[in-house]
Amino acid sequence: MAAERAKKTEKKELEPYRSKGRLLPFEQMEGMFEDFFRRPFGRPWWHAAPLPKWFEGIxxxxxxxxxxxxxxxxxxxxxxGMTKDDIAVNLGDGTITLSGEKKKEEKVEKNNYYRHERSYGSFSRTFTLPAEVQTDKAKASFKNGVLEVKIPKTEEARKKTKKIEIE
Known part of the structure; x- marks a missing residue:
């Protein structure tokens, strides 16, 4: 009988508890850091798994x-999420540079708490243009979150284009 009790009261290892509640973003971030330090020179970050929901919009x-x-x-x-005032377009020496910056600040003051959140993001991308262009005649528009820049080709660039007949 004593042997049966000993078997029943045998200690088992506990498994770590994984919350699915309010701390989930922090647990996901911890997992991301663990993955990085396990294989820091593995896949580039942009090929990683989708970002957690709390990164939405970034x-x-x-x-x-x-x-x-x-x-x-x-x-x-x-x-x-950007406005035309958040964006800059620069042309020069056969390249175009698109850059932008977005800042957001939110303050909430209630009877029993105060919250002040800030977020910031910026980007800058430079590309070589596929043809010679007339930078002084470029036009840009921004509508429904889409930036469109139209740059006329130079006369020389237009002449270089030749249609080839397919046999």
Whole structure:
């Protein structure tokens, strides 16, 4: 009988508790740090698993499309949450640089608590343009979170384009 009791009261190791509550973002961040230090030179960070929900709206680098139309070079970039005042476009020496900065500050004062949150993000991307352009005639527009820059090609660049017949 004593042997049976000893078996019943045998100690078992406890498994670590993983909360699914309010501390979840911190647990996810801890996991990200552990992954980084396990293999710091593994996959680039932009190929990592999707960012946690609390990173929503923060884009490490905006997507940019650059293409040629008949007589111009067009640059488009999706910049959700930004205004035209947050963005700068610079042309020079065959390149275009898109940059932006967004700051957000929120204060909440209630009877029994005070919260003051700040967030900040910026980006800068420079690209070589696919053709010679007339920088003085460039036009930019920003509508519904999409920046579009249209830059006319130089006369020389237009002449260099030759249509090739397919046999």
């Amino acid at each position: 884009e490490p680098s905006p997507s940019v499309d650059i293409f040629e139309e008949k007589d111009m070079v067009v640059v488009k970039s999706e910049l959700p």
